[in-house]
Amino acid sequence: MKPQELQSLDKRLSRFLEDLLIPMGRSERRHWARVYVQGLLLDGERKSIEPIASRIAGADVQALRQFVGQSPWAVEEIQRRLAQKAVDLFSQPEVWLIDDTSFPKAGSHSVGVARQYCGALGKLANCQVAVTLHWGNGEMSCPLAWRLYLPKQWLADAERAAKVKLPTGTVYKTKGELALELIDQSLHWELPQLPVVADSFYGNDFSFREALRSRELHYVMAVEPTTVVWSTEPHMAWPPAAGRGRPRRYPPEDRLPETQDLLKLAQSLPASAWRAVCWRQGTRDKQRSRFALAKVWAAHGWRKQQHSKRSAEWLLVEWPLEEEKPTKYWLADLGAKRPGLQRVAKIAHSRWRIELDYRELKEELGLDHFEGRHWLGWHHHVTLVSMAYAFLRSEQARIKKNFWLEPSSGSPENAVRTDSP
Secondary structure, three states, X not given: OOHHHHHHOHHHHHHHHHOOOHHHOOHHHHHHHHHHHHHHHOOOOOOOHHHHHHHOOOOOHHHHHHHHHOOOOOHHHHHHHHHHHHHHHXXXXXXEEEEEEEEEOOOOOOOOOEEEEEOOOOEEEEEEEEEEEXXXXXXXXXXXXXXXXXXXXXXXXXXXXXXXXXXXXXXXXXXXXXXXXXXXXHHHOOOOOOOEEEOHHHHOOHHHHHHHHHOOOOEEEEOOOOOEEEOOOOOOOOOOOOOOOOOOOOOOHHHOOOEEEHHHHHHHOOHHHOEEEEEEEOOOOEEEEEEEXXXXXXXXXXXXXXXXXXXXXXXXXXXXXXXXXXXXXXXXXXXXXXXXXXXXXHXXXXXXXXXXXXXXXXXXXXXHHOOOOOHHHHHHXXXXXXXXXXXXXXXXXXXXXXXXXXXXXXXXXXOEEOXXX
């Protein structure tokens, strides 16, 4: 964004930030928050503190560093206000999107950095990883909250943890556990309960899907074709054991229905099970493919005596006509009744929005440019980036809503503007 463009939005930016910045308390904190958000919005290759200060008249590097890295303002309360504002400002939300994103790092001192899989580079590399929850619909999306993933070695090294000022009592949590924390936080904030969408890293985890069901949340989760399921009800009454001994709680494996992996099951479905579905209007053409829906019961871990209750789920399979075998698989729970095929396909394919969010957050707003090392500074940075992103989304929504209505004569002099200054 050019300086003159940002200046023209000055009043709307002030109104947008006003209630979000109240929990920061002191006026100087609110001032530097606004400066930082302005710096994120302005054009520039780097969006770290020094380049931001160089672009804005009157900005002070030391003051910005203190504000972002050390100032004790409440991240969670501001994220709560931002999440509620996003739901209020934008059109009807449709899904919650769970995913994680990586931040490549050259050194080893930034909080959470480790050699781990880096999605940004597509390989093992030195990076930070954050788990995020986004709100989305078919038109737009934005991040609601963040959790920084801490590899185990960070919790095992007290001296290293102290250097980056990890909060007292911080314990190791998997990415799935962090995702559930974000979901619980959003439920506590009383945001609209929406179907949860995630990739196969989360979808392959039976316990993660089970945790969503325990919270009475619907979901559509990508899974791998090697996932094993039953296509008939596996639960059955089992007669008491004759004579002595404890009664059997579960039937032996050889008395259960035969299991199948998802690829084998999909290939066995009759031709009548497949339907062509359009789930979205793309920029050039409709997004269309061939899908089938089948009821299944997940068999994860049964041979290992992991006998969690097996609830029925809907298997969605995508198999384009031009492909030799199915290309994508999801497991869904959208309520007691059979869901419509188009609805499930639309929800399943909504994940593209979070990838767009990540790209724009990094390329346009410097999400991965933060150079501080401390826990608090990282969380302050991602929260301020989220503010800047939500403001851009609100501007997009305003422009779409407030358009020019032109009379049939096409006369520009008679054009009627529907927005107000």
